[in-house]
Amino acid sequence: MSQIKVLIVDDARFIRDHVTRIVKEHFPEYQIDAAEDGDDGQKAMSKVDYDLILCDWEMPGKSGLELLTWARSQPHYADIPFVMVTSRGERDYVLQAIQAGVNDYMGKPFEDQQLVDKVKKYAGQRVESSADSRRKAAQMLASGKTAASKKVAKKPKGLAHLRSSAGNLRCAVKEITLQNVKVMVKREEGIPQLLEPVVVDIEQVSGGSVAQMNGFIIGLQANEKSQETTFLAVDVQFVDNDPEKLEVLTGYIASLNKKPK
Template structure:
């Protein structure tokens, strides 16, 4: 029997990352996905889901609201529910556990961390892995990340009301503000799975951020997940944005240079965050 997993996140990049990782260690996998809690509810009403992995901050219906519905109104109130969030502060984690989550996974996360959390919950419900080998990524095996095509995937229509399918709220011409020209004034902290870096913001737009940072001992890789904690010049938090590494460039013609230019692209599809960035670069 297939293991039915529901992945809920408004960012397609995060959903694809989770799905790709799950396929690497779980055989007989039937993947379902949704862009917010409301669509996740629709999936769960039509399918008996074995485990839920859900983002916490989403438009339309948050992960917290979805969790309340699952525990109090759904047909599967005991289903394992793993919260995935870019908020890693202790108070938030404690509050989530008190709300009824089964476990917590902080963004950005490694494949090993995700596997450990999922396997722990599957062991609790007595799931036994099939002898059929799990799918392994290859040059062609992960082509669905680029095309969105996957015969195993059952997807609830992910286009929010009033938005055409395939359209992204960030898919409009970017308003780019250069730090040199006196537009956005602030800084950012970049959080990766295994390191945190301070970054001077060079350019900021609705789709991406360009910045300068000191070279860490271990550089992040292209397409690595990142969380951008954006601050104004007074050090006040403006936004917490999910992103991925788009490019890395040495700022000097020297292999020992300590100055790195980094470009990250935002993956959130949240109108609230969209508005925050718009105000920041206005």
């Protein structure tokens, strides 16, 4: 059986390194190559017949969509699994990728196991994953069952300040991605307005500042079905495209997924 070859295409070095590390850790028998943009990816694909492509969307030069379109015009890559790994999650972009022949779509940031599952789905069926990978998957499954059976409430992922027309509101981070964040605020501290621009100062649980993200409120919801509810859930859509902010935020989100030793 020939060795499975995987190509990772992303212009952000820290993302390339992160994805490469995950795939190598769980599938050490695979050949893993990386390309820094779409043009570099096309050159690599012209020299090597890869079995799986993990590709970013927005890159200088040739974009992920353009690389996908080119790939589907090539005899070897007409039906080779191509997974778009990107922060682009808008419906129009997803439809473009589907129409161009993408096999799957994974949003940034992502948990390690999400990526492992994608690789298993599209390439791992041909080569069994390592024993260490199976052990980790079993541990994750067991821990998931334990948490579900005990019905333990999720702890906040972090702390933040929401700067809005209602003031500087202390809040807890419930969910966070590179595109948006859901925070819980106390009703009595003030109620922000739907669609108003805000700044979210995200902190580590230890209190260290992580990033000041600009955005606008896309959702407000009572935490309980009662007019007396104490907490409100506030959904904020980020509008920042600053590479430094996004890199810091990506590292912070990745740290949330790490299990304590």
